[in-house]
Amino acid sequence: MKEIFVRLDRCQGCKSCEMACAVQHSASKSLYGAASEKPGPVRRLYVESAEGIRVPLVCRHCEDAPCVAVCRTGAMSQDPIKGVVDRDVTRCVGCWMCAMICPYGVIGQGSERRVAVKCDRCPDMDVPACVDACPAGALVYATQGEFMELMRKAAASKIAREAKGLARA
Amino acid sequence: MVKDVRERSIDPASQEMLSIAQRAGIETAWDRFEKQQPQCGFGELGLCCRNCNMGPCRIDPFGEGPVKGVCGATADIMVARNLLRSIAAGAAAHSDHARDVAQTFQLLVDGKAPSYGIKDQAKLERLMKEYGVATPAALAEAILEEFGKQNGPIQFTRRAPAKRQELWQKLGIEPRGIDREIVECMHRTTMGVDNDYVNLVLHGLRTSLADGWGGSMIATELQDVMFGTPTPTFSEANLGVLEPDLVNVIVHGHEPLLSEMIVAAATDPELIERARGQGAAGINVAGICCTGNEVLMRHGVPVAGNFLQQELAVATGAVDAMVVDVQCIMPALGALSGCFHTKFISTSPKAKFPGMTHMEFHEENALQTAKEIVSAAVMNYKNRDPAKVHIPDIKSKCMVGFSVESIVETLGGSLDPLLGAITSGAVRGIGAVVGCNNPKVQQDYGHINLVKELIRNNVLVVNTGCNAQACAKAGLLLPEAADLAGEGLKGVCKALGIPPVLHMGSCVDISRILVAAAAIANALGVDISDLPAAGAAPEWMSEKAVAIGAYVVGSGVFTVLGTVPPILGSQAVAGLLTSGAKDVLGATFAVEPDPMKAAALMIDHIDSQRQKLGI
Numbered sequence: 001m002k003e004i005f006v007r008l009d010r011c012q013g014c015k016s017c018e019m020a021c022a023v024q025h026s027a028s029k030s031l032y033g034a035a036s037e038k039p040g041p042v043r044r045l046y047v048e049s050a051e052g053i054r055v056p057l058v059c060r061h062c063e064d065a066p067c068v069a070v071c072r073t074g075a076m077s078q079d080p081i082k083g084v085v086d087r088d089v090t091r092c093v094g095c096w097m098c099a100m101i102c103p104y105g106v107i108g109q110g111s112e113r114r115v116a117v118k119c120d121r122c123p124d125m126d127v128p129a130c131v132d133a134c135p136a137g138a139l140v141y142a143t144q145g146e147f148m149e150l151m152r153k154a155a156a157s158k159i160a161r162e163a164k165g166l167a168r169a
Numbered sequence: 170m171v172k173d174v175r176e177r178s179i180d181p182a183s184q185e186m187l188s189i190a191q192r193a194g195i196e197t198a199w200d201r202f203e204k205q206q207p208q209c210g211f212g213e214l215g216l217c218c219r220n221c222n223m224g225p226c227r228i229d230p231f232g233e234g235p236v237k238g239v240c241g242a243t244a245d246i247m248v249a250r251n252l253l254r255s256i257a258a259g260a261a262a263h264s265d266h267a268r269d270v271a272q273t274f275q276l277l278v279d280g281k282a283p284s285y286g287i288k289d290q291a292k293l294e295r296l297m298k299e300y301g302v303a304t305p306a307a308l309a310e311a312i313l314e315e316f317g318k319q320n321g322p323i324q325f326t327r328r329a330p331a332k333r334q335e336l337w338q339k340l341g342i343e344p345r346g347i348d349r350e351i352v353e354c355m356h357r358t359t360m361g362v363d364n365d366y367v368n369l370v371l372h373g374l375r376t377s378l379a380d381g382w383g384g385s386m387i388a389t390e391l392q393d394v395m396f397g398t399p400t401p402t403f404s405e406a407n408l409g410v411l412e413p414d415l416v417n418v419i420v421h422g423h424e425p426l427l428s429e430m431i432v433a434a435a436t437d438p439e440l441i442e443r444a445r446g447q448g449a450a451g452i453n454v455a456g457i458c459c460t461g462n463e464v465l466m467r468h469g470v471p472v473a474g475n476f477l478q479q480e481l482a483v484a485t486g487a488v489d490a491m492v493v494d495v496q497c498i499m500p501a502l503g504a505l506s507g508c509f510h511t512k513f514i515s516t517s518p519k520a521k522f523p524g525m526t527h528m529e530f531h532e533e534n535a536l537q538t539a540k541e542i543v544s545a546a547v548m549n550y551k552n553r554d555p556a557k558v559h560i561p562d563i564k565s566k567c568m569v570g571f572s573v574e575s576i577v578e579t580l581g582g583s584l585d586p587l588l589g590a591i592t593s594g595a596v597r598g599i600g601a602v603v604g605c606n607n608p609k610v611q612q613d614y615g616h617i618n619l620v621k622e623l624i625r626n627n628v629l630v631v632n633t634g635c636n637a638q639a640c641a642k643a644g645l646l647l648p649e650a651a652d653l654a655g656e657g658l659k660g661v662c663k664a665l666g667i668p669p670v671l672h673m674g675s676c677v678d679i680s681r682i683l684v685a686a687a688a689i690a691n692a693l694g695v696d697i698s699d700l701p702a703a704g705a706a707p708e709w710m711s712e713k714a715v716a717i718g719a720y721v722v723g724s725g726v727f728t729v730l731g732t733v734p735p736i737l738g739s740q741a742v743a744g745l746l747t748s749g750a751k752d753v754l755g756a757t758f759a760v761e762p763d764p765m766k767a768a769a770l771m772i773d774h775i776d777s778q779r780q781k782l783g784i
Contacts, residue, residue, distance in 0.1 A: 015227065015234075019210040022231050032737050040231030103435050124555075131205045 008136035020133030039111035059119035067098035178612035182563040186481040202608035214738030221360035248739035249366035259716025261544035264384025275309035284536035288397035318346030342378035381720030386680035399466035399570040406641035409564030410471035413455035422494035430539035459675035463592035475635035477606035486557035490546030512554035567641035595657035598775030604706030615707030622768035627655035698725030698755025703771035707731035
């Protein structure tokens with residue numbers, strides 16, 4: 001199961017992911033079209049800044065997701081195979097239980113209606129729009145295993161470089 | 170990953186070289202363009218501002234995030250300020266080119282530039298009369314004063330129809346001095362100055378007019394005086410003009426001050442003899458971009474290609490020297506030349522590049538430097554690696570050299586036959602098609618399809634720059650191309666022996682199109698905005714094109730852009746330029762990437778203009 005992982009050290013704060021997300025969830029699905037849509041499309045992930053670091057926040061699609069557990073109407077549900085948490089707009093009543101329980105603050109509000117809006121991991125795309133748009137490789141779409149392998153290799157080369165440096169010193 | 174080269178260009182020579190480059194692992198602008206994807210949406214919409222260090226600021230086009238920069242600038246202000254800076258850069262490029270030409274002219278008349286001469290005495294005398302001066306020295310001084318004038322007028326703006334001049338004065342956009350308007354753009358857009366988008370756009374128009382009817386026109390006119398006013402001549406275009414057994418020297422950039430001297434040096438018997446001594450059969454000069462157009466128009470020097478072919482030319486492995494001056498020269502040429510024997514020679518103190526050999530060019534000893542440059546190319550011939558040489562056997566013949574003067578002469582001494590053809594409807598109208606290449610558009614697809622569609626509908630096309638080179642490569646600049654035109658235009662072309670597409674020169678030579686438009690408007694007793702004419706830049710990329718677009722619309726010509734300018738983040742600015750301007754200037758911009766639809770917009774406009782004129 002592929003998920004969206006974040007490499008914090010790589011984020012440049014350009015917010016291209018936010019823009020691509022909004023465009024992908026617009027009526028026209030094009031930047032120039034979306035720019036003139038009324039109401040404008042809503043993004044589902046957020047690049048925040050804390051302690052001088054840029055932190056892209058995107059729904060973690062948690063196992064046994066708290067937003068699903070607290071949803072009173074069954075609007076929020078989790079796909080048992082893919083693990084994707086999505087919400088059924090026809091059932092959402094905007095009670096914001098999900099918003100109150102989400103530890104990442106990634107439940108947004110629809111621009112027209114008082115309904116929850118969140119990452120649906122772009123079901124129509126091979127790679128989610130945010131990952132596709134990231135010019136810095138800060139967002140990675142991979143399985144947990146693949147991502148850990150990526151991080152291990154990066155850590156290994158860092159350690160190796162340091163070890164070589166120490167040996168020379 | 171293997172790319173389909175047919176998706177990158179419609180030019181068979183480009184396709185062939187792109188395949189070769191791909192196999193050899195050579196990177197081109199198209200590869201780098203792909204690596205840039207996705208490009209920044211804020212930039213595309215014009216919604217980022219780096220003008221002060223409280224920023225950089227961005228405005229969320231969807232209204233969810235910030236709607237103002239730190240200073241409080243809204244999307245409208247940001248977009249208008251960014252647009253103004255682009256216009257300033259474009260106007261600066263053309264006008265600084267003009268300054269170099271004017272200074273060379275002054276050195277020439279002072280006897281300090283012996284390499285140059287007066288080639289068009291009649292034009293020199295006309296210009297002296299126009300300026301009301303008695304000597305060439307006084308003309309040089311008067312023209313150089315245009316740059317530093319504080320309160321105008323720029324003399325050549327007086328060539329515009331009286332109605333247009335009155336309109337500019339009424340709107341307060343008559344340029345006061347070339348440098349002044351450009352400087353004021355920078356002042357107005359710095360933190361905390363002009364924050365009214367209409368006021369900003371109006372100054373943008375004023376600055377662009379100082380380019381079109383100032384800098385660009387000065388460059389064209391003085392170049393004609395020094396190097397000759399172009400007359401119809403034949404030549405060839407595309408990478409196939411490079412020769413396997415000749416020393417190939419490419420001149421690339423924009424100013425004929427250098428390329429004219431290179432062309433002269435290449436005919437030097439001593440250098441030709443030296444080339445023979447090195448095993449070559451002679452010396453071949455070919456052009457790329459507008460410096461190529463300058464020597465094409467005046468000497469029939471062949472064209473190796475347009476903007477996106479500069480790297481492909483080097484990739485043939487047959488270029489012994491790539492000699493550049495200023496503008497549109499990719500810094501990528503340095504590393505690329507390093508993969509071949511090619512000497513990448515920069516010549517301007519203003520333009521240095523990684524991987525270059527710098528052979529600085531000065532007007533006082535121009536021919537001597539040119540000879541040294543050609544000699545360096547000759548001596549480099551032996552370093553060619555035959556295993557790396559691949560020249561596509563593709564080139565087309567073309568007829569070029571249509572200055573306003575030569576068009577009038579072709580017509581038999583006056584514009585009347587053309588006016589007659591327009592009035593009768595044989596020629597439906599005039600389409601001016603200009604501008605660059607841009608990897609956002611399949612190379613030449615926009616240019617060729619737009620032009621073909623226009624001539625098919627009896628619209629006579631005048632063109633410059635990379636569009637003209639695209640048309641040269643596609644065989645549209647030949648009298649025989651009249652067969653592709655509608656019946657009316659075909660008849661006119663056949664009667665006069667001219668192509669349906671007239672190459673009027675380099676990008677600064679768009680000023681020739683302004684002069685022609687003013688002359689036609691004056692002959693009909695109307696303003697330029699009343700003419701059955703329209704402009705287009707199907708593949709534009711340079712800031713110079715932004716300045717050109719602005720002065721063309723500011724002069725009253727409806728203009729269609731083929732790539733989207735970074736203004737759509739502000740509906741107010743976009744609305745002003747695409748519709749509001751109509752009531753003020755009598756012309757607007759339109760944006761239409763599809764060349765067929767762009768042609769339809771131009772033709773519709775031409776038809777409605779004809780109706781209004783009652784013809």
